[in-house]
Amino acid sequence: MSAAPRTLVFWVPDWPIHAQLRDRADTDGTENVSAEHTSPLALIAQHRVVACSAAARAAGVRTGIREREAQSRCPELTVYPHDPGVDERRFAPVVAALEQLVPGVEVRRPGLCAMRARGPARYYGSEEAAGSALIALGDALDLHDIQIGIADGLFAAEQAVRAGAHSPGVEAPHDAIRIVPPGTSAAFLSPLPVSRAADADLAELLVGLGIRTLGSLAALPEDAVRARFGAPGVAAHRRASGIPLSHGAEVRPRNPARELSVELTFEPPVNTTEQLAFACSGLAEQFIETLREEGLVCTAIRIELTDDVGLRHEREWLHPHRFTPADTVGRIRWQAASAVRESERGGAGITRVRITPTHTDRAAAHEPGLWSTEPDARVHHHLSRAQSRLGHTGVGTMELAGGRLLRERQHFVPWSTSRKRPRGSRASAAGPWPGALAGPAPSQVFPEPLPAELLDATGHTLHIDADDLLTANPARLRVLLADVNAVVEAWSLPWAVRERWWQGTPPRFRLQVQLDGGDAWLLYHEAEHWLAEGRYH
Structure with a gap:
């Protein structure tokens, strides 16, 4: 089998962490990113650390551990939620700069x-x-x-x-440069642990069989590995042997997308x-015409x-059909009006406007079909006109x-707007919420809970007593603002909703x-008072 071609990796x-700090710096208007990079930082997803800074690792934080364990190891740790979209968006300019220097880049x-x-x-x-040359480019990009x-x-x-430099x-x-001379990749890979080339389950199985290094795996006949471990085993065996996984080129450069x-x-x-x-x-x-030339329409900008x-x-904006120039100008107007109200810093006005498509689709998929979709268009037209008169x-x-x-759980979202939660928020309707109502929701939910009396x-x-049970059987419910004073026929056991106890929330x-x-x-009981949260009609 032919030898693998020489490959260069830029890491x-x-x-x-870089992407998070750059995104925060642009959002907050700060410039000193390197100073924050030296402090202990960690990115969290599903309550586990997915990335951490060198300062956090020096304090004992590791990827994969739970958030509370990371904070116990490093009390001064700063924690942010991980957003894969930020990683990709912030890396795109780096890839574009690389392609200007070296054509044919594959983003792993x-x-x-x-x-x-x-x-x-x-x-x-x-x-x-x-x-x-690539290191010099990294310096120019502040990397x-x-x-x-x-x-x-x-x-x-x-x-x-x-x-390492002495490996x-x-x-x-x-x-910052590590070069393995031509023809010596198999020898370089030989002492590395087998987990580098195999997934966790296969690596555990191989270690149990006494195959702990890539050299030990490469020494096995490929046919025997195929018979025992199947396709995943063959892929790991070829990686350990320094053999390309396929007959084609391993590096598959992306086609640079038009800006x-x-x-x-x-x-x-x-x-x-x-x-x-x-x-x-x-x-x-110009924005809409550029998309049209590519055969695209934009549904989010x-x-x-x-x-x-x-x-x-x-801000990100959505459109139920596709953006037109007038729609785009309207979104700029609304955003500028809200930016003036939200800003706490002085200034003379806006100096730069940038419009980026965040979701595009083929124009053919949005053309009218055999049966007209005019009612949807009329709904959007009238709602947009009402919004233009009443405001965003x-x-x-x-x-x-x-x-x-x-x-x-109820959030108002302006028409054709993508609601973006505040930084640090992890609220999700699909997430676990211990104590939340599991059954059917009441048909009427009060914006503010109504004072109530539950009597024996x-x-x-x-x-509620120390055992989280009622002190007696309910006999009557009074809700004065709703003109309710009736006998209670049946009731459920109370269930606790405990949250933010560290902030003193009862x-x-x-x-x-x-x-x-x-x-x-x-109903719910809080601070020795009963409140009516909703009503089933």
Whole structure:
């Protein structure tokens, strides 16, 4: 089988941390990202650490551990939710800069790229010189900790980029460059643990059989590995042997996408929404025309407004059908109006507008079919006209969100808007919410809970005892603001809703009661008082 071609890997360690800090810096209008990068940071997904900074690792934080364990190991740890979309969006300019220097780049994941080494080595004179050129590019992009790995084959290059300067079989002509000489990739891979080439289950099985290194795995006959472990075993065996996984090229460069974003700068700044909307009408037409030339329509856009003091106002907008120039200008107008109200910093106005498509679709999929879809178009037309007269928040819909109390789960979303939760929020309607109502929701939910009285047979108010049970059987329910004073026929056991106890939030206890007329109520007990949360009609 032919030898694997020389491959170069460009790696930015801790890229999710870089992306998070850059995104926060742009949003907050700050410039000093490197200072924050030296502090202990961690990104969390599903209550586990998915990325952490070098300072956090020095304090004992590791990827995969639970959030509370990470905070116990490093009390000064700063925690942010992980957003894969930020990783991809922030890495796109890095990839574009790489493609300007070295054509044919494959993005393995945000922060890791691969490319054929032959062309850059011939252009710059050597593999070391090609690596040095990429390091210089990283410095220009304010990425001072990038690593370059060069070896025979993609897998060997990915392992080389993670190797130390004194690892066996590795040459380190530069602090950030690791080169495995041609023809020696198998020897370089031999002492590495077998988990580098196999998934967790297969690696555990191999270690149980005494195959602990890639050299031990490569020494086995491929036919025997295929018979015993199937296709996953063969793939791991070929990686361990330094053999390409397929007959084609291992590095599959992406086709650079046409830049669909458009932007416009102003000098002097524009300080009124109407002036900004008028100035951006040509930009919106250019944006839609660029999409049309690509055979695309846009159903979601991100608008970025930057003022003269460096503060950026960013929002994503949705459209139920597809954006037109007029729709785009309208979104710019609404966003500019809200940015003026939300900003706490002074300034003369907006200096830059950037429009980026965040979701596109084939134009053919949005053409009218055999049967007209005109009613939907009329609905959108009239709602948009009403919104243009009443303002951005004048027309909207309700969205289900996460929470334990029913009123917390209702969120108003303006028409054709993508609701973005505040930074750090992890509320999700699909997430686990211990204590939340599991059964059918009441048909009426009160915006503010109504004061209520739940009485026993002697007329005394019921409470919750130390065992989380009612102090007596309910006999009567009174809800004065709803003119309810009826006998209780049936009731459920109370269930506790405990949250944010560290902030002093008192525990709540929910209870469902059915009255003699067939009416039912959802109550909760808090701070020795009963409140009516909803009503079942």
